[in-house]
Amino acid sequence: MSAPSAPPAIEIERVSFAYPDGTAALSEVNLTVAPGERVAVLGPNGSGKTTLVLHLNGILAPTSGRITIEGICVEPGSLAEVRRRVGVVFQDPDDQLFMPTVGQDVAFGPANLGLSGDALSRRVLGALDRVGLAGMQTRAPHHLSFGQRRRAALATVLSMDPNVLVFDEPSANLDPVARRELAELIVELGHTTVIVTHDLLYAAELCPRSVILDDHTIVADGPTAALLADSDLLGAHRLELPRCVTLSGLYPGG
Amino acid sequence: MTGRHPGTRLVASLCSSPAGALDASVKVICVVGFVTAVVATPPRAVLAFAVDALLVLAAAAASCLPARVLARRMSVETPFVIFAVLMPFIGTGPRMDVFGIGVSVPGCWAAWSIIVKASLGVAAAIVLAWSTPTAEILAGLERLRCPRALVMIAGFMVRYLDLVAAELRRLQIARISRGDDPRWLWQGRAVATTAGSMFVRCFERGERLHAAMASRGFTGRFPTTAAPQRPRRWFPAIMWPLVAWVVALAVLIP
Numbered sequence: 001m002s003a004p005s006a007p008p009a010i011e012i013e014r015v016s017f018a019y020p021d022g023t024a025a026l027s028e029v030n031l032t033v034a035p036g037e038r039v040a041v042l043g044p045n046g047s048g049k050t051t052l053v054l055h056l057n058g059i060l061a062p063t064s065g066r067i068t069i070e071g072i073c074v075e076p077g078s079l080a081e082v083r084r085r086v087g088v089v090f091q092d093p094d095d096q097l098f099m100p101t102v103g104q105d106v107a108f109g110p111a112n113l114g115l116s117g118d119a120l121s122r123r124v125l126g127a128l129d130r131v132g133l134a135g136m137q138t139r140a141p142h143h144l145s146f147g148q149r150r151r152a153a154l155a156t157v158l159s160m161d162p163n164v165l166v167f168d169e170p171s172a173n174l175d176p177v178a179r180r181e182l183a184e185l186i187v188e189l190g191h192t193t194v195i196v197t198h199d200l201l202y203a204a205e206l207c208p209r210s211v212i213l214d215d216h217t218i219v220a221d222g223p224t225a226a227l228l229a230d231s232d233l234l235g236a237h238r239l240e241l242p243r244c245v246t247l248s249g250l251y252p253g254g
Numbered sequence: 255m256t257g258r259h260p261g262t263r264l265v266a267s268l269c270s271s272p273a274g275a276l277d278a279s280v281k282v283i284c285v286v287g288f289v290t291a292v293v294a295t296p297p298r299a300v301l302a303f304a305v306d307a308l309l310v311l312a313a314a315a316a317s318c319l320p321a322r323v324l325a326r327r328m329s330v331e332t333p334f335v336i337f338a339v340l341m342p343f344i345g346t347g348p349r350m351d352v353f354g355i356g357v358s359v360p361g362c363w364a365a366w367s368i369i370v371k372a373s374l375g376v377a378a379a380i381v382l383a384w385s386t387p388t389a390e391i392l393a394g395l396e397r398l399r400c401p402r403a404l405v406m407i408a409g410f411m412v413r414y415l416d417l418v419a420a421e422l423r424r425l426q427i428a429r430i431s432r433g434d435d436p437r438w439l440w441q442g443r444a445v446a447t448t449a450g451s452m453f454v455r456c457f458e459r460g461e462r463l464h465a466a467m468a469s470r471g472f473t474g475r476f477p478t479t480a481a482p483q484r485p486r487r488w489f490p491a492i493m494w495p496l497v498a499w500v501v502a503l504a505v506l507i508p
Contacts (some may be wrong), residue, residue, distance in 0.1 A: 059465050080471060094417055095462040100389035100409045112471030140389065142416050160470060230491045 007071035009035045009164050009192040010056065015065030017051060025051040026062070027216040035070075038186075038193040040203035040224060044238035045214035050091070051195040052213065053168050054196070057086040070163060084113060087157025091169040093149035094141070102128070102144070102152050103137025109160040127159035128152075131185060147178030151185070158189075165191045168186075171202040200241050204228055212237050225251070273317035273385040277486045278394025285382045287495025291502045292374045297367035299505040303374070306498055310377045313494055317385035327380045331372050338368040388412050402476040414459070422452055 010033040017026040025048045031038050043049050054060040057065055058079045067074040069082050090096045099105035103124055110123045128134055131151040141149060150170070157165065167186070171179050183205055188191060197203055203210050204224050212220040212227065214237040220227055227233060229251045234240060241251060273281070288309065295302045314324055344350075345361020382391070392412070396405050397488045436442045 047432055054465065057469050059468055080473075083469055083471050088466075090462065090466055090469075092462070093380070095459065096413075096466045098410060098413055098466070100392050100413060104389070108467075108472075108477065109470035111477030138389070140387075141413065156470065 006035050007068070008032045009037065009070055010194065011066075012052075013066045013068075015055060015062040015067060017048075017055065017060060017063050024216055026055070029065070029213070029216075029218055031211060031218060031221075033113075033164075033192060033194060035192055036190070037209065038195070038207045040207035040210040041194060041196045041213055042198060042200065042210050042227070042239060043196075044198060046215045047237075049198075049213055050168055053088060053166055053194075053196055056164075056166050057083045057088055059088075080113075084160055084162045085162055086166060087162035088166045089150075089152065089153050089157055089168065091172055092145070093153040096153040096156060097141035097149060100140060101137065101142055102133065102139050102155075105141065105152065106137070106155045106159045109156060113160060123159045123161075125234045127155040130158055130189070131155045132181075145178075147174055147181065150174065150178065150182060154182075154185070154208055163192060164194070165189065166194045166196070166243055168196050169199070170195060171197065171199045195208045198239065200228055200234075200239060201245065212239070214238070261419060270276075271316065271318040271385060273313065273381070273491070276385075276491055278386050278390040278489060279397045280394075280486055280491055281382055282388055282391065282394050282398060284491050284494050285378050288378050288498050289375045291310075292371050292378075293499035294499075294506065295502040296505055297363050297370075299502075302501045302505050303370050305501045306374050309494055309498055310374055310381065313378070314384075317381050319381060319384045322379060323384070324380055328373065328376055331364045331376045334372050335369055338372075339367040341365040341368070406476050409462075414456075417459075418452070418456060421455060422448070425451060 010031065011033040012029055015026055015029045018024045018100075018240070029048075029052065031039075031041075041049055041052065051060065055062060055074070056069070058074045061074075065183050069085050072078050072082060072085070074082050083165070097105050099108060106124045106127050107120055110120055115123060124137060125134070128137060131154050133148060133151055133155060136144070136148070136152070139150065144152060154165075165186070170182055174182065179202070182238070183202065186195075186206060193206075195203060195207055207224050209219050210224040212233070219237060220233055228241060231246075245251065287453060288306075290302075292306050295306070314321070341364050342357035342361040345358030345364060347358055347360040349356045350362075351357075361471055392405050392409050395408070396402065404443075429444050434444045436445055
């Protein structure tokens, strides 16, 4: 008898969402992410990428459809467990780092899970160590560089011991070195990862698989290299590789 | 913005002063005790205020607070001083001549009372702020059983003050760069629009902040997180409010 296979890390089934004023943001979105997979969600501005992120841990609830995380349906009764399993790193670290010190911020999530005392301290120090910010726990967030703030934001979700990491535009505003360091860190962590971005090269660097979200639904799903090599597909959805990359011939059709 | 915050102070050197080594909760109690003693002192007890002023100067010395910095920061009370200076001229009751100008005697005492009490209170707060990192003051308030929600809101205010100020500066620069130079009240439409825009941006940031908090398991109850703490030694700091109260009571009780 074969062992039962693990449920998908993320399963989004026919999810639609409209804001209260009636503006449609997602329409019949389907996406399955396997455990350990790194997937990029590509799309132009206003395509619904951030709205999709906010559905993955139940901040927004779909108007119709269903989302499951490791077999657990995202619904009011499961939000605490879903939010423990799915760590969302938001685009602006200043929105994520709201406590007076980095250490208190990293402790916020696990404290909400009920940890305290030595167990909480171990989580905080461990998370900061993993993102290369050991010893920074007493620093105020606004005293960190932007790259450090981005890594501190990652530490705030790592301290909750998540199985799935979701990044919203992780490369935005980072200098080249900070960008590379973050990419190395994401690969090193090895979590199931969803990266929402319109930075195609970052997606190519990190994610073997990509999906394109445009006009509120997923219009393409495949190996990142194949999608980036399809210039017609990219052009139809307002995506574009930098000119120097197309000239280099790295992605022949891109 | 990738650089370090220009206002970064060497917290370690501040904490090496005798006042810096004290626990924040002790200092908060001492400051509140001192300020209430000053407020309780009758305006005509000039000698008592002289003793209070010596106490503040001693605390400033124990905090390694340079006199120039103290004087500069005390400019925050200027609006109150301007209001107080008007009181002898608009006050009623018996009048006296000062350089040929008639002034109200009760008005003079009221002005003196406002200026001396405000100055001593502001100076005490400056000593506290100088000798204690903000995160420690907030942690101290928490240990004094100040409601968590209030401490968190104060923390948010401190955390986001710089960001909001920077955003306001960017809006001002954008306004001035396009030739806006209001001189009169009726030309201030763009300034009013800037204020409105700031309100909307702050509101939106608040919404993003709440999403980030909910993502890490926040359900409305603020958790207790790791907070910096120093040994709680009461002596000799407690002498500061005690002496002020002894002096105040000596005047109050005939």
